Amino acid sequence: MEEFVRQGIDVRILHEVTAVDLDNRLVTVQRVGEGTVVQEPFDHLLLATGNRPLVPDLPGIDASGVFGVGTLAEGERLSRFLETQHVRRAVVVGAGYVGLEMAEALHRRGLAVTLVGRSREVMSTLDPEMGTKVSEAVRRAGIELRLGEEMVGLETSGADEAHRVTAVVTTEGVIPADVVVLGLGVRPRSELGQAAGLKLGARGSIKVDSRMRTSAEGVWAAGDCAESFHLVSRRPVWASLATVANKTGRVAGANIAGHEQSFPGILGTAITKIEHTEIARTGLQARDLPSLGIDYAAVQIDSITRSRYYPGVAPMSVRLLGEKGTGRLLGGQIVGGEGSAKRIDTVVTALQAGMTLDQVVDLDLSYAPPFAPVWEPVLVAARELMKLL
């Protein structure tokens, strides 16, 4: 706050903008929890309304002991609950990044954790052939994994204030639970922009151009509420990622301030870890390709993170996808031990440069026994894939 004040920025926390009047260049602002409403004029308006976690409308979803983790406050609320209540069994619903990280964190706190996912494998942003390696890592960590299963309701005990979750009901059965954490994904929070008449784009996000301009003059959007552009498919997409939010915010701010900056787009790069298994992905994956009309091949190689003889060496798998005919790299996925995840940045850079697989094969990537085998696994995968394109 002090930093904003020092910079002469009028910050109003606990104020909600309830409407945007584009014709009269006014926003309606309501102090949270109070009736007072004021109207504020604007020359430029930036919408950075973020995302909203998906909370299915199911019986028992509002019971005590059911948590989302979309905000810091929600995280703190969950933490207090775990500290003050007698909690033994946790069920995490949703097997993406948030679900995995929450399952690991709860398991570390000593709870018996069940992770419930709808897909065939955890992490559906990976091809299932790589997802299965993450599913294995989840099970190795001591987390019970139930896949191909969907939550359809929650069982509760007590009523009113004492209304408390006791189990998650799925398409396959009933899982007892003292606490339930939802990690079912997020959607853009674009209602304010939509009500003002702004055009919406991919998955209901606010449509923007590469300078983060919306469809209305002088109105900008950035962060998780705004649309993105996929650099490999060359199509609009929506992504909710911290890096993209930071970058688009910066670009919008620069443009509003009269500079000329643009944000070319994204690859959907993401990394995470569960215990000692690192997970990374970027670009297009197999399920994206049929609808794009791209004829592709994929290879997956099992290699190691360091020289065979070097202490701490661990398995690492690399999967690459490439386009038949053109030889163009389309995407990559990596799952493995320490040192695996950040290797995706090589794939990111090659993708963004529009490299073909035979160019990737020639990359002078770094080698030393503590860090890589002499044939860097990303290059080995590229060489194998080249043969299929």
Added chain:
Amino acid sequence: MEEFVRQGIDVRILHEVTAVDLDNRLVTVQRVGEGTVVQEPFDHLLLATGNRPLVPDLPGIDASGVFGVGTLAEGERLSRFLETQHVRRAVVVGAGYVGLEMAEALHRRGLAVTLVGRSREVMSTLDPEMGTKVSEAVRRAGIELRLGEEMVGLETSGADEAHRVTAVVTTEGVIPADVVVLGLGVRPRSELGQAAGLKLGARGSIKVDSRMRTSAEGVWAAGDCAESFHLVSRRPVWASLATVANKTGRVAGANIAGHEQSFPGILGTAITKIEHTEIARTGLQARDLPSLGIDYAAVQIDSITRSRYYPGVAPMSVRLLGEKGTGRLLGGQIVGGEGSAKRIDTVVTALQAGMTLDQVVDLDLSYAPPFAPVWEPVLVAARELMKLL
């Protein structure tokens, strides 16, 4: 050996080729330690004669207790010496990759180690502004570092068999030593090719084209004896690196077997570590640029390896060089804690793609708290450098 036999390859170890007769397509082969000489005909000849460590012709250089570490056998000889002799003080001469790694290894064995280097900082393949960070890491590790100092001789005791090193004499003084390890760099072992009449190239290496053909029909060279091509300077260079040796050997073999493969060249990528400090470099460095007529700017930023709050976070510095006018990336150097070194592969890929700094800034590199701050330090450096080009 068995694998070669299985593949029907006639392997002759302990045989030295002493001459090549290009006109008559014959090599002269002598069994090591024996007088017998035979002549073998060839259709194709591959020279893979490797490199030779530099051993200065100084008084005392052949005393007992003075070791090079160019071969596995030499390493084993040193190891046996340390196990069987009373050794307390080690002096390592040369502060490049080999010198640093040997100094660390000897220090770990409990010896008092002094590292002597000629340059202003260790690792002259880094710009001195980054080298100084490695020098600090060496000192922090408990190794005595003497820089700007050159070995001019060795003191010894005894005579003949008992002739044993007791000190290294430098331009600055006398350093007592029970064991001396030389890490003064290597040169291409190209004498055999030169004597046969092959053209030599950069630093006396055997001149080859991108298919690893020498100047003589049907004669090929690969590995540390062969010349390379620098992908940024677009000039012939010589590099002695395991990855390059592996790759050029493969390309030469494929071409000899009738396939058509080529090796485009190198960036001089290299990584190493000392204790917990990781070191990486690729592309051109400041000292290369004046003679190439390249007008450049450099930036160096101090950042961190992970999110500020994540356990194990460590400092990391990134230095990037770019060309004024064109905005082209020229090279990069990274020194920092765990997870620093392999980040150089992003710079490698950007360099090899011929990216400009404004393209690097837009890379959708990976982020998660265990692996990176939300603004990846390589991108921060690129953004700063862009302003100067």
